[in-house]
Amino acid sequence: MMKYGESVFDVVYLAYAVVLGVLILRKRRDEIGKLMGAATLILGCGDAFHLIPRVLNYFVGADFTAWLGVGKLVTSVTMTVFYLLLYRLWLRVYGEKENRTLRVTVWLLVALRVALCLLPGNRWLQNDSPMLWGIVRNVPFVALGVIDICLYCRKRGELRCFRSVWLLIALSFLFYIPVAVAAGLVPQLGMLMLPKTVCYMLLIWAFWRATEEI
Secondary structure (H helix, E strand, C coil), rough: HHHHHHHHHHHHHHHHHHHHHHHHHCCCCCHHHHHHHHHHHHHHHHHHHHHHHHHHHHHHHCHHHHHHHHHHHHHHHHHHHHHHHHHHHHHHHHHCCHHHHHHHHHHHHHHHHHHHHHHHCHHHHHEEEEEHHHHHHHHHHHHHHHHHHHHHHHHCCCHHHHCCCHHHHHHHHEEEHEEEEEEECCCCHHHHHHHHHHHHHHHHHHHHHHHHHC
């Protein structure tokens, strides 16, 4: 019964992300709208590479091991791009002048995260990444997330639609880290991806509200 509930949730989330991403791009054609729409579509489409094989694995009698692993790789990269776009969105929404040190730090973290994800030690094709690699590749990712959390937290009182963005990012990492590090040893931790996904849905809703409020 659980597989049906999880599958329905995944499909609804993917549809929600893609539809709202398209609507945001159609509604707001300025740079802020493009950043919010692109971030939403990258989030949804990137997650689709992992979630669609996961759903199919429940109902189709085939070996999806490689697809699930590659899907995690694609999602790891697209999530990194998502948080990069959140950083760029913060600059545009709040009219901040980009600090050179911060810019270099953000781009180095993005490059390091992607490079680590592409290394063969992750064993994506076997869908069996060692815990050590789960920790190593997520260090720059978490650092990037902390930067976004701090930036949005500093400005949390200025825009109603973005007031909770910092908290949603923080919660998404709180749910994600145990899964990324130890789900291989404790499969039940995978359930934390559900509240993590809810955080993403609320982030997308904040983008949609921002199309009217900013």
